[in-house]
Amino acid sequence: MTAEASLRQHDAVVTRLRHFLDALASAAPDEQSGERLRHDLARWTEDLRRYAVPESRRYYGRSPTLASAGQATTPWYVVDEATPPERLAGRASFGTFFLGGRGAAHGGTIPLLFDELFGWLANSEGMPPSRTAYLTTNYRAVVGIGRPLTFTAWTDRVEGRKRFLRAELRDGDTVCAEADALFVTLRPGQP
Numbered sequence: 001m002t003a004e005a006s007l008r009q010h011d012a013v014v015t016r017l018r019h020f021l022d023a024l025a026s027a028a029p030d031e032q033s034g035e036r037l038r039h040d041l042a043r044w045t046e047d048l049r050r051y052a053v054p055e056s057r058r059y060y061g062r063s064p065t066l067a068s069a070g071q072a073t074t075p076w077y078v079v080d081e082a083t084p085p086e087r088l089a090g091r092a093s094f095g096t097f098f099l100g101g102r103g104a105a106h107g108g109t110i111p112l113l114f115d116e117l118f119g120w121l122a123n124s125e126g127m128p129p130s131r132t133a134y135l136t137t138n139y140r141a142v143v144g145i146g147r148p149l150t151f152t153a154w155t156d157r158v159e160g161r162k163r164f165l166r167a168e169l170r171d172g173d174t175v176c177a178e179a180d181a182l183f184v185t186l187r188p189g190q191p
C-alpha cells in the first residue's frame with residue numbers, strides 16, 4: 001500500500017473512532033453487548049500493536065485533510081480561513097464524548113482545542129518550532145454539546161522568542177470562551 005493510501009485508511013478509521021467514542025459515551029450496553037464489545041476491542045488492540053511504528057512514521061494527529069488534524073480525542077474542528085502566523089478562523093463542535101455535565105463540554109477540553117489552534121498558528125510552515133509556556137482560558141458561557149461553534153485565533157504580538165496569542169470560541173454571537181497563551185520558540189537541542 002502507498003503512504004497516501006495508508007493515510008486515507010488511517011483517516012477513515014479515525015473518523016469511525018470519533019463516532020465510536022461518542023456512541024460509547026452515550027450508551028449503557030447490556031451485559032452481553034458489553035462483553036462482545038470488550039472482546040472485539042481487545043482483538044483490535046492486539047492487531048494494531050503488530051503495526052506499531054516510530055513517531056516519525058505515524059499518521060495520528062497529522063492528517064492534512066481530516067478535521068482536527070485526524071485526532072479523535074480532540075474536539076471536532078475545521079479551519080476555514082488561515083493566514084498563519086497572523087490569524088485562523090473556523091468551525092468547531094464538541095461531541096458527546098466531551099461532555100462534562102448537564103449538557104456542557106468538559107472544562108479541560110476547551111483549552112485542548114485552544115492549544116491545537118495556537119499550535120497551528122505558532123508552528124506554521126517555515127516557522128521555527130515552539131511550545132506552549134502558558135495558556136489561560138476564561139469560561140464566559142457554557143459550551144453546549146453538539147452546538148455549531150465558530151473560533152478565531154490570532155497572534156497578538158511577538159517579542160523575540162515569545163509569541164503572544166489570543167483566541168475566542170463563539171456560539172452565534174455569544175462568546176463562550178477566550179484564551180491567551182505564550183508560545184516560546186525552542187532553542188536548538190530543546191525537545
Ligand SMILES: CCCCCCCCCCCC(=O)SCCNC(=O)CCNC(=O)[C@H](O)C(C)(C)COP(=O)(O)OP(=O)(O)OC[C@H]1O[C@@H](n2cnc3c(N)ncnc32)[C@H](O)[C@@H]1OP(=O)(O)O
Pocket residue numbers: 115116118119120123129130131132133134160161162182184185186187190191
Ligand atoms: C519539534 C517540536 C515541535 C513542536 C510542535 C508542537 C506542536 C504544537 C502543539 C501545541 C503546543 C504544545 O502543546 S507543547 C506541549 C506543552 N508545553 C510544554 O511541554 C512546554 C514545557 N516547557 C518548556 O519546554 C519550556 O519551559 C519552554 C520551551 C516553554 C521555555 O523554556 P526556555 O526555552 O528555557 O525559555 P526561557 O529562556 O526560560 O524563557 C524564554 C522567555 O519566555 C519567558 N517565559 C517562559 N516560560 C514562561 C511562562 N510560563 N510564563 C511567562 N513567561 C515565560 C521567559 O521569562 C523568557 O522571557 P524573556 O526573559 O526573554 O523576556
